[in-house]
Amino acid sequence: MWPNSRLTDLLGIEHPIIQAPMAGATTPAMAAAVSNGGGLGSHGCAMHTPDQFRADTRQIMDATNRAINVNFFVHEPPGHDDTKNAQAQALLEPYYEEFNLGSVPKAEPVHFPFDDAMLEAVLETRPRVVSFHFGLPSAAIVETIKENGIKVLSSATTVREAVDLENRGCDAVIAQGWEAGGHRGTYLSQATGAQVGTFSLVPQIVDALEVPVIAAGGIADGRGIAAAFALGASGVQIGTAFLNCPESSTSDTHKTALLSARDEDTRITTAFSGNPARGLINRYIEEMAPHQNELPDFPLMNTLGGPLRKHGAATGNRDFIALWSGQSASMNKVLPAGELLQLLVDDAQRHLNT
Ligand SMILES: Cc1cc2nc3c(=O)[nH]c(=O)nc-3n(C[C@H](O)[C@H](O)[C@H](O)COP(=O)(O)O)c2cc1C
Numbered sequence: 517m518w519p520n521s522r523l524t525d526l527l528g529i530e531h532p533i534i535q536a537p538m539a540g541a542t543t544p545a546m547a548a549a550v551s552n553g554g555g556l557g558s559h560g561c562a563m564h565t566p567d568q569f570r571a572d573t574r575q576i577m578d579a580t581n582r583a584i585n586v587n588f589f590v591h592e593p594p595g596h597d598d599t600k601n602a603q604a605q606a607l608l609e610p611y612y613e614e615f616n617l618g619s620v621p622k623a624e625p626v627h628f629p630f631d632d633a634m635l636e637a638v639l640e641t642r643p644r645v646v647s648f649h650f651g652l653p654s655a656a657i658v659e660t661i662k663e664n665g666i667k668v669l670s671s672a673t674t675v676r677e678a679v680d681l682e683n684r685g686c687d688a689v690i691a692q693g694w695e696a697g698g699h700r701g702t703y704l705s706q707a708t709g710a711q712v713g714t715f716s717l718v719p720q721i722v723d724a725l726e727v728p729v730i731a732a733g734g735i736a737d738g739r740g741i742a743a744a745f746a747l748g749a750s751g752v753q754i755g756t757a758f759l760n761c762p763e764s765s766t767s768d769t770h771k772t773a774l775l776s777a778r779d780e781d782t783r784i785t786t787a788f789s790g791n792p793a794r795g796l797i798n799r800y801i802e803e804m805a806p807h808q809n810e811l812p813d814f815p816l817m818n819t820l821g822g823p824l825r826k827h828g829a830a831t832g833n834r835d836f837i838a839l840w841s842g843q844s845a846s847m848n849k850v851l852p853a854g855e856l857l858q859l860l861v862d863d864a865q866r867h868l869n870t
Pocket residue numbers: 536537538539541560561562587647648649671692695696697698699732733734735753754755756757840841842843844
C-alpha cells in the first residue's frame with residue numbers, strides 16, 4: 517500500500533508512478549507496458565502531427581485498456597529576431613563546414629504548440645490524462661479537456677508556477693526539480709532561473725497547493741520514491757530511468773552514454789532548442805556554453821541544428837546529439853519497461869515499510 521492515495525484515486529491507477537512523457541524517446545509500447553503494470557504510461561507527443569498522435573494513441577489503447585497520459589508543449593510561438601537568428605547561424609556554420617552539411621537552415625519553427633487541431637485529436641481519442649510542458653493552454657481549452665473527463669497535469673519548477681497551474685485548473689502538479697533530465701518546464705521565470713532542487717521544491721509546493729503533487733527529477737529507485745512521499749508528494753514522475761528500456765526509441769549512442777554516466781556528467785543547456793534542458797556534457801554543449809543567452813527563441817535552435825543532430829545520430833557521434841539525462845542516470849538499468857516499473861514498486865514498498 518502507498519502512504520497516500522490522492523494521485524492513484526485521481527487518475528484511476530494502481531501505483532503512483534508516472535513514466536515520464538519524453539518526446540523522441542517514449543513509444544506506444546513503453547506507455548502500454550507501464551500502464552499494464554499499474555503505473556501511468558505516458559507518451560511525449562510534442563513533435564507529433566495530429567495524425568501521428570492519433571495513430572500512436574490508438575496503438576497504446578489497443579495494447580492497454582488502462583489509464584494513459586499524452587503530453588504536449590504549450591510554449592509561446594517564437595519571436596522573429598533577424599539579428600539573433602543570423603548570429604546563431606554564424607555560430608553553427610563552422611560545424612556545418614566541418615561535416616560538409618551545406619548551409620545552416622533558416623530559422624523557422626518545425627514544431628508547434630498545442631492547438632485546436634490537436635485538441636480535436638485528443639477529444640477523439642480520449643486518453644485518461646493529458647499533461648503539458650511550459651505552462652498550460654488557454655482557459656477555454658483546459659475547460660474543454662476537463663469537461664470531457666480528462667485529467668490535466670503540468671510541470672512547475674517553482675512555487676509560483678505551481679500556484680499558477682493550480683489556479684488555472686490543473687488536477688495535479690508535477691514538481692520538477694533541477695535534477696531532472698530533458699527540458700525544464702519553466703515558463704514564468706528566466707530561462708536559466710528556477711534552479712530549485714527536488715528535495716527543496718516538493719515540500720514547498722505541497723504546502724502551497726490543494727491538489728496532489730507529483731515529484732520529478734533525479735528519482736531513480738525505491739529510496740527516491742519513498743523520499744518523495746516523505747516530502748508530501750502523492751506520486752512520482754520518472755524519466756531518465758526509462759531511457760535504457762528496450763521500448764525506448766532513443767538512439768543506441770544515447771543509451772550507451774547513459775550507462776557510463778556519472779553524477780557530475782550533466783549540464784543545463786539552451787543550445788539545442790533555445791530552452792534550458794539537462795543533458796550529458798558533450799562538445800556541442802561545451803562550445804556553445806558562452807552563447808547560451810544569445811540564442812533565438814525556443815524552438816528555433818531545433819531547426820538550425822537539425823541537420824547537425826541528424827548527422828550526429830547517423831554517425832554515432834555523441835558530440836552533436838542531445839543526450840538528455842537527469843542527474844541519476846548512473847542508477848539506470850537495462851530492463852523492459854514493465855519489469856522496471858515492478859522493480860520500482862517493490863523497492864519503494866520495501867523502503868516505505870521499514
Ligand atoms: C529524454 C527526455 C525527454 C523529455 N521530454 C519531455 C517531454 O516531451 N515532455 C515533458 O513534459 N517532459 C519531458 N521530460 C522531462 C520529464 O517529464 C521529467 O521531468 C524528468 O524526466 C524527471 O527527471 P528524471 O529524468 O531525473 O527522472 C523529458 C525528460 C527526458 C530525460
